[in-house]
Amino acid sequence: WSRAKNTSYFQAIKIAVNDIYGIEEVNEKSIEELSNRMNIENKKGLYRKILKEKARIERSIYDGISDIVDVDREFFAPVVRLEDYIMIRSREDVRKLSRMQGLPIHSLRELERALELRVAGILDKIVGFKIALAYERSIYFEKATFNEAERVFNRIMSSKDTFIRYTRNDGVRVTVPDQISIEEGRSLQDYMVHKILQLAAQHECPVQVHTGLQEGNLNLVSNSHPLLLSNLFMEYHDVKFDVFHGSYPYTKELADIAKNLPNVYADLSWLHIVSPTSACDALKDWLDTIPSNKILGFGGDYRFVEGIYAHSKMARTHIAQVLREKVDRGRFTEEEAKNFARRILRDNVIEVFKKAKA
Template sequence: MGKYDETYKRIREAVYSVRLIDTHEHLVQEKERLASKPDLFETILQHYLSSDLVSSGLSMKDLEELRNPNLPLTERWEIFKPFWENVQNTGYAWALKIAFRDLYGIDELTDETYMTLAKAMEERNKPGLYEWVLREKAGIERIILDTSTDTPVEEVDRRFFSPVIRFRDFVIVRSRVELEALEARCGRKIHSLNDLVDSLKAEFRRVYPHVVGVKIGLAYMRTLKFDKVSFREAEEVFNNIYKQEMFDRITIGKTRRTVPAGLSLNECKPLQDFMVHKVIQFASEMDLPIQIHTGLQEGNENIITNSNPTLLVNLFREYKEVKFDIFHGSYPYIGELAALAKNFPNVYVDMCWLHIISPYKAREALSEWLDTVPSNKIFGFGGDYRFIEGVYGHSVIARENIAKVLADKVAEGILTDEQAMKIAEKLLRKNAEELFLKKRV
């Protein structure tokens, strides 16, 4: 064994010994996973791999059929098989193949093994599943959970999760129907912009004991440029919601209703910008960090330039006391994020999702960030999955990537073994622990 191999082995062992703090997941609670029999394709095609399949040519009609558990698995496999062949080279597929192998003993997904995999997933779907996959297999001690699912923050399973919360419905509100829904949720009337702001503040106070941060994921819908807007400009948009004289016919539950039409997202941008600043201000008052989606949007056919992290500079400059956790390494804007995190003390780099977007680029990015950004400002892993198999596979890729990059730094004489091992613990545990969990879990 050569000198580099020995170094890599030591670093890799140190990396695998760290109990992870996972900075970002979308998992449902275990009781929800166990409530019904897991379907192979409905589970693994919730996101990511599904996007690669569509990119390779799968139609949306066929994707919906693949996700339909009422159709025979044999028929769906025949739809899936040729497109699976097209995407096996991607990071999304790699993460799943690792999970199939290590969790269910399936080395390759083929005509002979897909039914065995489906049955193995069904057999494992019993109490203790999350403990086995997340704790025993992935070595995850705690997960920062994005509660964009239907689980209220008060009901999150604290054995595994510490939640962050979105206030999207306060920011993106653009119709009377949406305002009525907010009124019902908040238990108060909202007839003015002041009412909306007061309701947002009350919601912050209500959830504060239960959360460790705030999430902003608006890059899927619009640009991340949140301008400094006056109260008057935002109020004019809010009042226009009530001034609408056009109507829509919509179904709410089983009831058809005639309701005032809403404004467009573009028309509401001043109100959105104003409310995002309010979200940040209230987070600042409560000393809550803010996670922001930047870079690649999951799915197909979005506008990548809307999510360039440099669009957030005005927020970093104005809210110097707020810690901003910038997601996904801002891929493909990796160099831009390096410059931001190097220059702004309140900007942190988060590698959640990045290791499976491109395992190679994640290694290259981490190497660059370790050359440019203080090591206490980099979060090394967040699975960003809706199902636990993906979390496990991603965690393996992340550990391997981090071990390789740190071993290279040692081989180049940039770091000592001891320094590399300390950085590994920072990336995978201590940095996230310090930002999110030091005060409460």
């Protein structure tokens, strides 16, 4: 803990525990008191108190990672991941989709139909789709043909129902279905991503895409370079792409893409707590290069509301600092700066995710 105190993650935690729970410093002496206070506050009304009253967040675009779309609409507007339809590697994966949709899936055509029915069943509940496959593979999705994808699907369906049993490092015995590798399944994955984007275009659903830095360790940031998505941006020009995390460390590459392609939006979600310096530098650059309607200034990226509050406070501070500097240098008037702040923190999100306002 002491070795990480220099990081922005630590700064966010410090803001949260200080502003919400009145604790000055997180250490071995205060941690028990902090835990007790958090347990006391963890009751109905916590989200309203922190998200609405303290963070002043009107509504959050909710990525629950799981397939949950039934949420409290006063607080959340969900996007959905459809990765179960993309990352198919075993017959058991197909069976799970079949059980979920309540229809047989024995062919690629039937898999496509299951996806279409899934999307049709949740359209009135979601505001967009989310793609976060950089954690598993490169985000370059080729235009695979039906025949190429079908060969992979048929290989999966003709495989034996064998299972692999092994013991994890923690001693737990695990049984998993035998499956093809991610690389072996690439053609099917690519094909299904394109299918999802076709549905996004058909139903006017924006698509959030994870790019840049990945959570955790031992991930390859080269898998998530925004330029890998260029073919998708160019082909699906009717789809609005919300490109996450400033593509850090590739913020300038994202600036070039968002400047030149009308359907690409640059999003600073997560970046304010990854690196305030990079967030401010990116915003300075983007305000010089990208039309202001295409910049999204903040995204919480926490699973606990206290962190979202702290992150929002940091984001407001960074945005205010950047705009103040622009005003001091004569680039913007104060009124223009206020309008830009409102746009990148609220109005642009409503324009991109139109159903989020409903």
